[in-house]
Amino acid sequence: MGKIKKALITGITGQDGSYLSEFLLKKNYQVYGLVRRVALEDESHRLWRIKHILKKIKLNSASLESYASIVKIIQKIKPDEIYHLGAQSYVAYSFEDEFSTLNTNINGTHYILSAIKDFSPKSKFYFAGSSEMFGKVQKNKQDEKTRFYPRSAYGISKVAGFELTRNYREAYKIFACTGILFNHESPRRGFEFVTRKISSSVAKIKLGKQKTLQLGNIYAKRDWGHAKDYVEAMWLMLQQKKPEDFVIGTGKMHSVKDFAKLAFSIVGLNYKKYIRFNKNLLRPSEVDTLKANYNKAKKNLKWKPKTNFTQLVKEMVKEDLNFFK
Ligand code: NAP
Ligand code: G4F
Numbered sequence: 001m002g003k004i005k006k007a008l009i010t011g012i013t014g015q016d017g018s019y020l021s022e023f024l025l026k027k028n029y030q031v032y033g034l035v036r037r038v039a040l041e042d043e044s045h046r047l048w049r050i051k052h053i054l055k056k057i058k059l060n061s062a063s064l065e066s067y068a069s070i071v072k073i074i075q076k077i078k079p080d081e082i083y084h085l086g087a088q089s090y091v092a093y094s095f096e097d098e099f100s101t102l103n104t105n106i107n108g109t110h111y112i113l114s115a116i117k118d119f120s121p122k123s124k125f126y127f128a129g130s131s132e133m134f135g136k137v138q139k140n141k142q143d144e145k146t147r148f149y150p151r152s153a154y155g156i157s158k159v160a161g162f163e164l165t166r167n168y169r170e171a172y173k174i175f176a177c178t179g180i181l182f183n184h185e186s187p188r189r190g191f192e193f194v195t196r197k198i199s200s201s202v203a204k205i206k207l208g209k210q211k212t213l214q215l216g217n218i219y220a221k222r223d224w225g226h227a228k229d230y231v232e233a234m235w236l237m238l239q240q241k242k243p244e245d246f247v248i249g250t251g252k253m254h255s256v257k258d259f260a261k262l263a264f265s266i267v268g269l270n271y272k273k274y275i276r277f278n279k280n281l282l283r284p285s286e287v288d289t290l291k292a293n294y295n296k297a298k299k300n301l302k303w304k305p306k307t308n309f310t311q312l313v314k315e316m317v318k319e320d321l322n323f324f325k
Contacts, residue, residue, distance in 0.1 A: 008077055008123075010034045010064065010112070011085030012057070015188045016128070018049035020083060020231040025056055027235075032077055034070070034086065037061040049188050064108030067115070074112070075119040081238050083126045084112050087157075090192055091132060094154035095284055105157030106164075113168045113176065121174060124238045127165040129178035130158045131223070131249065131290045141293040143247050144180070151285040162245070175243045182223040182249030182292045184230045185312060187319035194256055195224065195316060198263050203320035205274055206267040212274050216281025218257040221289040223249040226307035226315075236301040249292020250305045259313060266317045 007024050011017045012033030021031050039046040040061055047054065060077075062069035064086050074082070087105045088094065094101040109127060116123050134142045135151035150156045162178045169176040189196040194215070204210035225248075233248045257271075264271035297303045307315075 004028060004030050005080045006030045006032065006077055007081045007083065008032045008034060008073065008079035009083045009085060010108070011087065011128070012059070013039055013047055013049060014085060014089070015049065015186060015190065015227050016085050016184075016231055016234075018188055019186070019228050020085070020234060021050060021053055021057055023231050023235060025053060031057040032073075032079065033057055033059045034062050034073060035059050036063060064104050064111070067111040070111045071115045071119060074115040074123070078120045079123050081124045081126070082112065082116065083128075083234060084109060085128045087128065088154070090190070091152050091154045092192070092281075092283060094152050094157075098153035101153045102157050102160075105154070106160045109161040109164055113164055113174065116174055116176075117168065117172045121172070124243070125165070125168075125174060125176040126234050126238055127161050127176065127178040129162050129180040129245070130155070131180060131182040131292065132287060133159050133162060133180065134290060135287050137289060141251065141291050143293040144245055144296055151287050152283070155287075166245075169243050175238070177237050177243040178245045179234050179237055180245060180247045181230055181233075182225065182247075182290055184225045184227040185316065186227040187316055187323075188227065189316070195259060198256075198260050199313070199316035199320045200324070201274075202263045202267055202269070202317055203324045206269065206321065207324055209324060212276045213260070214276045214278040214281065215256065215260070216278060216283070217286055218260065218275070218277075219255055219288075220286060221253045221255045221291075223251065223253050223291045224259070224309060224312060225250045225305045226312050229305045229307055233297060233301060233303045236303055240300070244300070246297045246301060247292050247294050248297055248303070249294050250308075251292055251294060252309060253289060253291040254309055262310065262313045263317050266314055267321070
């Protein structure tokens, strides 16, 4: 039997962190998580996505805002692979607090890369890049060569993280790569994101616990996939011979309105009766459309999405019906 690999995940309490942990445990990894100290003090609320695997993983408290706390963990564990998923990930909030979004997202990434260089240069590094980097899209379908045009502090922070990752790879020969992931959702998605806001509202409306659903720009279009499919792509990137960046998506695009229409229809309701426009939910600058060209991942990683749009919406609505019953 080969040596047991060690993986360190930042953002392990989030949607992707939880699926990635399950995936790596199945592959017999020892999984370590970097979590905020407050999370350990409030397990029932903050660790809900990983409570079923808590006995199998090792959590360490640290802050993405503190270089010293990150160094301690990386120096101690010397992970084979580091998946840096921790971030202020809510785009709308990044307009309200640009400073902390840039701080956590850019410095956090820089601290980890710098700690790898000085204390664990053999660790392979995955950075959670985002299709938000494409922002005001410069091409109908976006691939690894498409020019970035971020439209929020969040998008800007991810472009900075992408460039830091590239530069550490080139300057210090660290095995570092960025996954440019398009929107991915699941029943574990945070309630503030539009898909979960819709699926949870549909469930509550069906159960008589809510009357209407307020939305902003329902004409925005996204390339939505399932988070469970996407964590496999993260792992595949770190198993390649050379570190490279990859776009991950489905290549299909739907509007927020399409999502709502389908979600309501699944429970036999007409979305038109329940949706209310709220102008306060519009963003100062919007990303209108996003659609992935993931040909490079298909060819080099042999990766493709397993879940289609209808299956994703059905799963989310069904799980929320159970959740709110
Ligand atoms: P998520 O559910 O919002 O999880 C974010 C994670 O980051 C949580 O574990 C959170 O911890 C942690 N975090 C936030 N601020 C932190 C801080 N200051 N110090 C330490 N940890 C902090 O996000 P996700 O959907 O799983 O996404 C994972 C990563 O992929 C993020 O970097 C996101 O920006 C990126 N991404 C996501 C998508 C998508 O569609 N889901 C697409 C492209 C890129 P707490 O539990 O303590 O808050
Ligand atoms: O669900 P959203 O908040 O996701 P957004 O902004 O696309 O960001 C997500 O995907 C990115 C990848 O492209 C990630 F990097 C990021 O971390 C995050 O996971 O909004 C989707 C769309 C937007 O155009 C928004 O304006 O839905 C529109 N929308 C309309 N009404 C709404 C609402 N969004 C939210 N959150 N809430 C609404 O009521």
